[in-house]
Amino acid sequence: MRKSTIVGTGSYAPEKVLTNEDIAKMVDTSDEWIQTRTGVKERRVISKDEATSDIATKAAIRALESARINPSELNLIIVATATPDFFFPSTACIVQHNIGAKNAAAFDLEAACSGFLYSLAIGNSFISAGLYNNILIIGAETFYNFLDWEDRTTCVLFGDGAGAAVLRPTTAENCVIGTYLGADGSGKDNIKLPAGGSRLPASQETVNQKLHYVKMRGKETFKIAVRAMGDAVLTVLEQSKISPDEIDWLIPHQANIRIIRAVANRVSLPMEKVIVNIDRYGNTSAASIPIALDEAVRDERIKEGDIIAMVAFGAGMTWAASVIRW
Ligand SMILES: CC(C)(COP(=O)(O)OP(=O)(O)OC[C@H]1O[C@@H](n2cnc3c(N)ncnc32)[C@H](O)[C@@H]1OP(=O)(O)O)[C@@H](O)C(=O)NCCC(=O)NCCS
Numbered sequence: 455m456r457k458s459t460i461v462g463t464g465s466y467a468p469e470k471v472l473t474n475e476d477i478a479k480m481v482d483t484s485d486e487w488i489q490t491r492t493g494v495k496e497r498r499v500i501s502k503d504e505a506t507s508d509i510a511t512k513a514a515i516r517a518l519e520s521a522r523i524n525p526s527e528l529n530l531i532i533v534a535t536a537t538p539d540f541f542f543p544s545t546a547c548i549v550q551h552n553i554g555a556k557n558a559a560a561f562d563l564e565a566a567c568s569g570f571l572y573s574l575a576i577g578n579s580f581i582s583a584g585l586y587n588n589i590l591i592i593g594a595e596t597f598y599n600f601l602d603w604e605d606r607t608t609c610v611l612f613g614d615g616a617g618a619a620v621l622r623p624t625t626a627e628n629c630v631i632g633t634y635l636g637a638d639g640s641g642k643d644n645i646k647l648p649a650g651g652s653r654l655p656a657s658q659e660t661v662n663q664k665l666h667y668v669k670m671r672g673k674e675t676f677k678i679a680v681r682a683m684g685d686a687v688l689t690v691l692e693q694s695k696i697s698p699d700e701i702d703w704l705i706p707h708q709a710n711i712r713i714i715r716a717v718a719n720r721v722s723l724p725m726e727k728v729i730v731n732i733d734r735y736g737n738t739s740a741a742s743i744p745i746a747l748d749e750a751v752r753d754e755r756i757k758e759g760d761i762i763a764m765v766a767f768g769a770g771m772t773w774a775a776s777v778i779r780w
Pocket residue numbers: 482483484487488491492567606607610645670671672673675676679709710737767768769
C-alpha cells in the first residue's frame with residue numbers, strides 16, 4: 455500500500471476582528487466570562503461580500519504555493535464544511551473553478567468540526583489505493599451568518615476561517631501513519647442547525663423562530679467532547695504503535711481551552727506540546743486544525759521528523775484523530 459504525506463499547507467482568516475468587548479456590546483456577557491470559560495479573546499468574521507468558497511480559495515492557493523503544485527495537477531479537492539455557500543453546487547466545485555483545477559474531481563464533506571480529519575483519512579485512502587496522486591483537502595467555515603447574535607451561549611464561541619493541505623504519495627517515513635474516525639448519531643440534537651433542510655424546510659415560521667441559527671447543548675457537548683477526543687487520540691496512537699510520549703505536537707480541534715486542557719491531560723501531554731490558537735480565532739469548526747497546523751509549520755514549531763497527533767470532535771456527533779510523521 456502506498457503512503458501519503460502533506461507536502462504543503464495554507465490558511466486564511468477574514469480580516470475583520472470581532473473582540474469579546476465587541477460582543478459584550480451585543481449580548482449580556484463579558485471578556486472575563488468568555489476568556490475564563492472558553493479561552494477565546496477574539497475571532498475573525500467574514501465581511502458582507504465573503505462566503506465560504508472565497509476564504510477556502512485563498513487558503514487553497516497558499517497551500518498549493520507551499521506545495522509547489524500547479525492547480526491543473528490536482529486530481530481531487532475535498533472541502534470539509536458545515537457552512538457551505540449553497541446546499542448545491544458544492545463549495546468544492548466553486549473552489550475547483552476559482553483555482554483552475556480543471557483535472558480535479560471535487561466534493562464537499564460534512565462531518566462538522568471533524569471534517570478536516572475525515573478529509574485527511576479519505577485523501578490518504580485514495581492515495582493508498584493508488585487512485586490519485588495530488589489531493590487538496592480544505593476545512594473552511596463561515597459561521598457568522600448562522601449564529602444568533604442575541605444568544606450568548608453560542609455566539610461567543612465560533613469564528614470564521616479556512617485551512618488547507620496538499621496530500622501526495624511518498625515512499626519516505628514522513629507520512630500519515632494512522633487515521634481513526636468515529637460517530638454517534640444518538641447525539642444528533644446536541645449541536646444542530648434545525649431548519650432549512652428536508653426535515654424542516656425554510657418558512658416564515660422557521661425564520662420567526664430563529665431556527666436557521668446554531669442551537670447547542672453546551673454542557674452535554676462539553677462532556678462528550680472530552681471523552682471522545684481523549685479516546686480517539688489514544689485509539690489512533692495504539693493502532694499506529696506510537697506511544698503518547700513520542701508525540702512532539704498535539705493539534706486538537708479548538709473548541710474550548712478547557713476541553714483542550716482535559717484532552718492533553720488524558721493523553722498525559724504537557725500544554726507546551728499542544729498547539730493552541732483558540733484565543734485568536736475561536737472555534738472555526740472544520741478549519742481549526744488546518745489553520746493551527748499551517749501556523750505551526752510556517753513559524754517552524756513543527757520540524758521534519760516530528761510526530762504530530764491531531765484530534766477533532768463535532769456535531770453529529772463525530773470524532774476523528776490521526777498521527778503523522780512530519
Ligand atoms: C458553552 C460553554 C462555554 C458554557 O460553559 P459552562 O461552563 O458549561 O457554562 P454553563 O452553560 O453552565 O453556564 C453557566 C452560567 O453562565 C451563563 N452564560 C452562558 N453563556 C454566557 C456568556 N456568553 N456570558 C456570560 N454568561 C453566560 C449561563 O446562563 C449560566 O448562568 P446561570 O448559572 O445563571 O444559569 C461550554 O459548555 C462549552 O464550551 N461547551 C462545549 C461547546 C463546544 O465546544 N461546542 C462545539 C463542539 S465542536
